[in-house]
Amino acid sequence: MSTPLYQLKAEFFKTLGHPARIRVLELLSEREHAVAEMVAEVGIEPANLSQQLAVLRRAGLVTTRKAGSTVYYTLTSPQVAELLVVARQILSGVLSGQIELLADLHTPVPPVQRSG
Secondary structure (H helix, E strand, O other): OOOOHHHHHHHHHHHOOOHHHHHHHHHHHHOOEEHHHHHHHHOOOHHHHHHHHHHHHHOOOEEEEEEOOEEEEEEOOHHHHHHHHHHHHHHHHHHHHHHHHHHHHHOOOOOOOOOO
C-alpha cells in the first residue's frame, strides 16, 4: 500500500524544519554555492553543514556538481525558492496581525466607573 500524500507532505515539511536547512535553501535560491561559501553564511560548523546538506540532498531538494575538489550545490527546482517566498508572505501576514494585537494590548484602558 502506498504512503498517503498527507504523510509525504508532513515528511517534506519536517525536512524544512531546521533553521540551517532553511538558510541553505535561501542562499541557493539566489545562486549556486560552494560548501565553503555557505559555512560563514549559515553560521554552523562545516561538519554540521555537511549533515544538513545531506538531508536536503536525500530529500531531493538540492543537487551537487563537482569542479576539481570543490562541491557546488544548487536547488533541484525553482519551486523551492517560490515556496520560501510564499512562507515569507504568510509569516509577514501572521506577524502583522500579532503586531496589531500587541498594539491593542498596550493601548491604555480607561478606568471602570463604579456607581455607588
